Every structure is written in C-alpha cells, then in structure tokens.
Amino acid sequence: MLAGVDEVGRGPLAGPVVTAAVILSPNDPMLGAYRDSKKVSEKKRIKIYHHLKKHAVSYAVAQASLKEIDNLNILHATMAAMRKAVLGLQIAPTAVVVDGNRVPLDMPVPTTAVIGGDDLVQEIAAASIIAKVVRDRLMCAYDVVHPGYQFAKHKGYGTKVHMDALLAHGVSPIHRKSFAPIAKLL
Secondary structure (H helix, E strand, O other), rough: OEEEEEEEEOOOOOOOOOEEEEOOOOOOOOOOOOOHHOOOOHHHHHHHHHHHHHHHOEEEEEEEOOOHHHHHOOOHHHHHHHHHHHHHHOOOOOOEEEEEEOOOOOOOOOOEEEOOOOHHHHHHHHHHHHHHHHHHHHHHHHHOOOOOHHHHHHHOOHHHHHHHHHHHHHHOOOOOOOOOHHHHHO
16 A cells, blocks of 8 residues: 655744655545645645545654754654654555655655655645645644734745744744744844
C-alpha cells in the first residue's frame, strides 16, 4: 500500500509545521479528484477532509513544534514530522511518496520524493488537504489565545497585516524565533 506525505506551514513566521500521511482506498469514490490543497477552496477542503477521515484506509497527522523548528531548522523539523506521520499510520505502507525534492531519513519503507507531487499523486494531494485543514484550525485557535495578530486571517504567513501586528504587539509565544523577521524583533 502506498502512503502519500505532505506538509503545510514551512514558510510562515508562526505556528507549527503540520504533516500528514495518507493511504487511500482503491474503492474511494473521490479517487482521481484530489488536488493540491492550495488549489481547492476552504469550503471544499473541509468537505474533502471529512471524506478522507471516513474513507481513507489510514491517515496520520504529526507536527514539528516551534522548539523543533528553532532547534533543528525548518527542513530537519519538517522531515522529522513527516517520518512521525508515516510511523503513526495504523497500517504500515509498503512504499511512501513525499511531495518535494527530499525525503526524511531513516524511513521504515522505500521512500521517493516527487517534485510537484501534490498535483501528480492522489495520496500526496490527500495528505496536503488533511495537513492544511489541521494547520488552519490550529492557527484559528491560536488567534483566540493570542488576539491582535489575526492568525485566523493569515495563518502565520508574513503578510503586511501580520508584520504590522508584530510591530504593534511584539513577538508572541508561537512565533518562530529562528526566522530572520522574528529574530530582528527580539
């Protein structure tokens, strides 16, 4: 069984990186219709997310914490979270495909990187959708805990609204202190 893996949140200035691993059923009625999460509306992503939770053979979500991101660097933290997601699957895959040009080290099964995989491989597209919905929900929850930053609006990316909030309120506990725009404010 093939597992697809993708991440969401490598570029933002705040919040964790979220990864997902997904094994799809060959009988999934939506097979062939999955797309990269960035190319699907929020409303449709949520609908697909619930479909995947019900119909996927197995899926798992993992995170790279702020501490891991700041201590390891964003790439190594992301790779570690991808590995955790694969190991979290209830059914062990026989192969793994990862979106991008690198694969996590010490994977338990043969693993291949697929550049543009979230457009080419259904399992990766499904992982992209699950990771995006989970991370967006986390950032909306952080918006309640840390009002004033508008995390629900920009999800931690370095938008003008976010940069203005940083100048007005300073660095929050969920900002990535190793990232240059944040480090400059410390």
